[in-house]
Amino acid sequence: MAARTGSNRVAFPPSWTARVAWLVFGIYFVYAASHLELTPARFFSGLEHGAKFVARLFPPDFHRWELLAKGMIESLQIAVLASALGVLIAAPLALCAARNLMPAWATWPARAVMVVCRSFHPVIVAILFVKAVGFGALAGILALTVASVGFLGKLMTEAIEEISLKQVEAVRATGAPFISVVSYAVVPQVFSRFVGFVSYETDANLRNSTMVGIVGAGGIGGTLFSAFQRFDYDFVCAIVLTIIVLIMIGEILTLRIKKVFGI
Amino acid sequence: MTDVRAWERFSIGERMGRFAVYLGMVAAIVASLQTVEVIPEFISDAPEQIGDMLRRMWPVAWGFYPEGVHEPLLESLHIATLGTVLAVLMAVPVAFLAARNVTPFAWLNYGAKLILVSARSVNTLIWALFFVAVFGPGALAGMLAIAFHSIGFTGKLLGEALEEANRGSIEALEAAGAPWLAIAIKGYWPQVRPAFWGIVLFRWDINVRESAVLGFVGAGGVGMALDTALNLFQWERAAMILVAILVVVLVAEVATTQLRKRIL
Numbered sequence: 188m189a190a191r192t193g194s195n196r197v198a199f200p201p202s203w204t205a206r207v208a209w210l211v212f213g214i215y216f217v218y219a220a221s222h223l224e225l226t227p228a229r230f231f232s233g234l235e236h237g238a239k240f241v242a243r244l245f246p247p248d249f250h251r252w253e254l255l256a257k258g259m260i261e262s263l264q265i266a267v268l269a270s271a272l273g274v275l276i277a278a279p280l281a282l283c284a285a286r287n288l289m290p291a292w293a294t295w296p297a298r299a300v301m302v303v304c305r306s307f308h309p310v311i312v313a314i315l316f317v318k319a320v321g322f323g324a325l326a327g328i329l330a331l332t333v334a335s336v337g338f339l340g341k342l343m344t345e346a347i348e349e350i351s352l353k354q355v356e357a358v359r360a361t362g363a364p365f366i367s368v369v370s371y372a373v374v375p376q377v378f379s380r381f382v383g384f385v386s387y388e389t390d391a392n393l394r395n396s397t398m399v400g401i402v403g404a405g406g407i408g409g410t411l412f413s414a415f416q417r418f419d420y421d422f423v424c425a426i427v428l429t430i431i432v433l434i435m436i437g438e439i440l441t442l443r444i445k446k447v448f449g450i
Numbered sequence: 451m452t453d454v455r456a457w458e459r460f461s462i463g464e465r466m467g468r469f470a471v472y473l474g475m476v477a478a479i480v481a482s483l484q485t486v487e488v489i490p491e492f493i494s495d496a497p498e499q500i501g502d503m504l505r506r507m508w509p510v511a512w513g514f515y516p517e518g519v520h521e522p523l524l525e526s527l528h529i530a531t532l533g534t535v536l537a538v539l540m541a542v543p544v545a546f547l548a549a550r551n552v553t554p555f556a557w558l559n560y561g562a563k564l565i566l567v568s569a570r571s572v573n574t575l576i577w578a579l580f581f582v583a584v585f586g587p588g589a590l591a592g593m594l595a596i597a598f599h600s601i602g603f604t605g606k607l608l609g610e611a612l613e614e615a616n617r618g619s620i621e622a623l624e625a626a627g628a629p630w631l632a633i634a635i636k637g638y639w640p641q642v643r644p645a646f647w648g649i650v651l652f653r654w655d656i657n658v659r660e661s662a663v664l665g666f667v668g669a670g671g672v673g674m675a676l677d678t679a680l681n682l683f684q685w686e687r688a689a690m691i692l693v694a695i696l697v698v699v700l701v702a703e704v705a706t707t708q709l710r711k712r713i714l
Contacts, residue, residue, distance in 0.1 A: 215531075216532070216535065219528040219531060219532055220532065222524075222525070222528055223525065223528055223529070223532070223588075223589040223590065223593065223670075229585070229590065230585075230590070233584050233585035233586070233590070236583075236584050236585070237584040237585075240580075240583055240584050260485075261486070261487070263482070264482040264485065264486040265486075267478045267479055267482040268479065268482050268483065268486065271479045302700070303696070306659075306695075306696050306699045306700060307659075307692070307695070307696070307699075308659050308660060308662055308663045310575065310663040310666060311662065311663055311676070311692070311695070314666070314676075314677075314680060315503065316500075318503060318680065319496065319499045319500045319502075319503045320492050320493075320495070320496045320499055320500070321489075321492050323487065323488065323489070323492070324486050324487055324488055325488045325489070325492050325493065325496075328486075328488075329496075382471070394571070394573060395573070397573060397576070398573040398574075398575045398576065401575055401579075401666065401667060402666055408575075411576065411579070412579070412667075415579050415583065420583075427572060427576065430571060430572070430576075431567075431568055431571040431572065434571040435567060435571065438567075444471050447464070447467035447468060447470075447471055448468065448471070449464075
């Protein structure tokens, strides 16, 4: 009988390391929850507030649509310009950071710049730029440019490192200068992927540009934050609905662009 | 008769599509450049102002760490972890509803996807504003904000992982008459487990970054300390907090990559 030969086999053997890990995590969970003073009482009193709050959100108030449109357009401008600037900086930086084309003394500094750009949340960068260059769209553009350089740089570096070196060698063998190697052997191999990254990053920037306004860096976020502070919740609802619609349109556009470039 | 045709990399349709995308991009950039409200003096002034800010940040107030940074930093990490756990708990049912092979009702799939897209479209900070309005300032609001925003991301990826699950073992369980819970735990779970941990770790890494800014809207964590330092123009302290955030983010990134290698 087959069962006899495998009698010491269990269908689903228990994993003791996994169980201990779950236990440790459970203890941490309780500890952290008590640390943050998360009590059920607080939660339930909040739910009562929540019901009132949600009731005040509806119906959304689109009466001040001019203010809404102005903020949304500024958010769009910030997203577009930050993406454009981000590409302009990230593409050469990625070329410097690619280990298959550049020596170590060029790749390390370029990589360090990208890591620092990526480590700080756009809002932190935005607040620093607000302090440095004043309130308004410029701070938002600069902040999102920094974020774009971090992410685009990383993705582009990886794309460049994955190219086939045969074409690079072929172009080099003709005695072409470095700039021709880049434009005839590297760019054609990575171009459509770059377009994909840029549309993805524009999408991400659009999301973030609706938020940097909260710290005064331009866009719809500022309008949203002041509506919150004036307890103008039906206008808040209108703004959030508009943001959701805009971001959905952005997502659909990104998919269409990717389809055109066959990624 | 020999048919001579010139080789072309792209068809006319493809070229038109590409051209339309380029045109759209250039038009968007030009339109934005022309209409954006930026004061030119601010641009010319920017390098000087940024240099001035960096000079004020030096020397970094290292001594401030034990008294004013350590506690809020830990709070941020707790917010990120608990928020991720909560997000996963809420995302799993939605992911099951969104996966077409698990839930064979199209309207449920679309409903679940709508939830996921809306959760994702509203930024963490905007969620935080909502929850601060409901629960008052503090870590609870921050944790819920992280959780609700993360549902979108976690649920979408988890749903996609479920859709890629192999039919074979599920059919075997169904044939044996297993109830749906057994199918979920013994059929789907082992197949999506690597993807699941990958998604959770990735999201936790993102949430560590996000938890640092929740304090700007009063939702707890190290952002509150940073906000105070910046409002009081205590640039050396702000620099200390920024360094601490940088270190935590880098450690989190290294830790998640190592864990991912070991678990997967």
